Amino acid sequence: MIQDIEPYRLANEYEPAPPEGDAYILWYKDDYILLRHSSEAISFPRFSDISPDMAGRYAYLFSVGEDTFYLSEAPEAAFNEDFYLENMQTLRRTRPRYLTYAGLVGYQLYNWYRNRRFCGRCGKPMKPAANERMLYCPECGNLEYPKISPAVIVAVTNGDRILMSKYAGRAFKKYALLAGFAEIGETIEETVKREVMEEVGLRVKNLRYYKSQPWPFSDSLLFGFFADLDGDDTITLDENELAVAEWFTRDAMPVEADGFSLTNEMMIQFKNGLY
Template identity: 45%
Template sequence: MIQDIFPHVFHNEFEIKTPKPDSYFLYFQDGRLLLDHKKSRKIPQFEALKGFGEKAMASSDYLFSIDQMDFFLVDETRISLTETDSLFFYQTGIIRDLKPMWVSFAAVSAMQLHRFYSSSRYCGCCGSPMMKSKKERSMVCTSCGNTVYPRISPAVIVAVIHNGKLLLTKYAGREYTRYALIAGYTEFGETLEETVNREVMEEVGLRVKNIRYYKNQPWGFSDSILVGYWAELDGSPQVRLDETELSTADWMAPEDIPDDFTNLSLTHEMILLFKHGKVI
């Protein structure tokens, strides 16, 4: 999955660091990400900015490290960067395709923090400006002291199995057209297992039993922590589709499942495990 970057090690401890010319930077603007594209698409270093490097470094905040590589976020409200012979803007959808995996993970982690900082410029309680905390990863109101942390929303991914088949779904009204598993966010006052039961019933009108935890995944694309579960059908397999959420839901045998899945997401990993007969 996208966070599985071994042998590289991800360090997300909060620190305040000063960038160096060989430090890496991420710059987002209008849904686009500035990348070095000389040989392959990669996250650029400050030294690639030449005459703008010092100003960009002064307008940046430390995010995290991978091994000994430090990554910084350049504030687009303090400096405007443009394309050069070696730097080019790409739509952020390119992040899923960046290689190797640790580059993709670094980019989506930075995008999640950029979204947090950009959406927390003003206090939701009193409307005053917010400022970055000097002691933790948060935004603090300059007037009332309200403190806001990066949003991490828990969501479940559910693989429902019946008579050797897996229930695969497709979203309604989205650009994403591959098959997926039933998924949904946890509501207030419920456990993750209760979320599993509710989401399956809401989306396809089915009951499940023998709910088993599989694993979890940070998913910066939607500010989520995804929690995967296996479950068995309890009762009739007749689907009652919520057409506001899904366009289709099909019971599929392993040999009928398409091969167009990647190794980025928890959803795809679970589908491929079932397809290859590796579900315990």
């Protein structure tokens, strides 16, 4: 999955320091990231690639191995033509894996910083804390920490069959598993049962936790569960959420391993008879 970058480790401890020349700049514009993309690998600009007087304000993000990563408010014109903007979805297919993951996690922090420039309580500009990754309002004392939204991925099974679905109204058109965000006041297990009932009108039992995955595209921490069908298998589709939901036997599942998402790994596990 995207976070599996061994032997590297993404160290997100907040240890800000001025960037060295070889530090990476993660530069985003809405849903695009600035990079250099060859047939073999991607790379990001470094502070040594731009004039010091154009670097602008910066924010320390994290380190991966010996490399450090920063956001920078340098203007787009500060970068040479070797670097260009690519849609974030491009990172589903890029290598090396540790730089891909750095670009994805940086995107989550970029969105957090840009969406919290002003206090949601009083409207005054927010300021970064010196000793932790936090923004605070000097006017009213409001504190903001990075947004992480818990969500579930659910593989509903019935013997040798699994329920697969496609999202409604999204660019991603491949088959996936049922998914949804936790609501206030419920356990993550209650989220599983509620989401399955809401999206396809089915009851489930024997919930089995599989594993988790950070998902920067939606500021999420995903919890994967396998669950057995409890009762009738007739699907009542929520057409606001799903375009289609169908039962597939293991040998008929329309999926191939991509090594990227928790959803894909869970489907492959079932397809190969491991769950």
